[in-house]
Amino acid sequence: MNIERLFLIVIGNLFVTNFVLARFLGLCPFVGVSRRTSDALGMGLAVTFVMAMASLLTHTIDTYILKPQAPLLVWIAGAESQIARDGLEAVLRTLVYILTIASFVQLVEMFLKKNVPALYRALGIYLPLITTNCAVLGVALLNTPDDPAEMLTLPEAVIQGTFAGLGFTLVMLLMSGIRERIERLDLPAPMRGMPIAFVCTGLMALAFLGFTGMV
């Protein structure tokens, strides 16, 4: 495992290509749940967990089932067959990934409800929202690009998922701090709520633009 490459993934996902501010992923929960710091932290941590696990699951599925010459395809149809040569990636990737993520989130929700009710009450309301958070599907797709040369290894994928999630949490926390103060300002009526939130995000993105070129 290449430590330098891992370090680049960590710094890159936290600051340089931050999922919210540079890649435009996960904006719905970012503006929707960033009114209070406690909500922002809960949502951020829940998203981080799901992103790390989704990276693990989708990367494994891609390697063993969907890729050209994937073990399962070879085992079922033989190495010479059309299906093993082309793989199922092109046609089934989006569908399989979103179903994997949706079922995983559902499982976590049921597990927490039964076994850790306190955590379920704290995170429960965020969990259903995570399935349609494009950051989760986004990181799964970014981990397994079309070009085999750019494909991440499994540990790299999980680290990318974790730190992209932490980057999301960081920006959520910063934003909730700003918004708690904005609430008390006397803004012109049309700018209240969403519009001023996006303007502040823009200013924050401008600050994060300073990290460009670091990686």
Next chain:
Amino acid sequence: MDIRELTKGLFRQNPLFVIVLGVCPSLATSGSLETALAMGIAATFVCVGSNVFISLIRNVVPGGVRIACYIVVISTFVTVTDLFLKAYFPDISRTIGIFIPLIVVNCIMLGRAEAFASKNTVMNSLLDGVGMGCGFTLALLLLGFIRELSGSGKLMGYTVLPGYNPMTVMISPPGAFLLLGLLLGFFNWMQLRKAAAK
């Protein structure tokens, strides 16, 4: 069949500027007019296709698994769009990148499926899909027009403002957020003014 289902998506219930759905793809693809148009057409196709199909199966699907069924339908149309773009417009497909597959988790698609197509006739769902898709495309074109013109002095890749000193920030992410915030404020202001006039 009600023609108002078509027109509501364009302005009164515009998905991006009024309901504020689909923010991620619209900011990511509005850096130039060309990608904005491609994204708009792709989203419209998926919205119309999934709306019609979901409306067709609305009486067959059991309530408990309906969301999963909608996701399967939507992702089928997304895959068709993705493969079509990769085959015929590889450059655009590379620029838009993961945002074509990400139409699956776009709140507009699932929102229309759940709120409209699952309760209405096929014809009305078709009109609703076309209206919402075109409303989203219009919003994207407005963003793309302002960002490309102010950020590079070009439109569709052609220089229209020779000698213009471009505000490069408008093409980069901060410009996208700022512009969306200001536009949302502008549309809020128009609505408030109309409400006050009544």
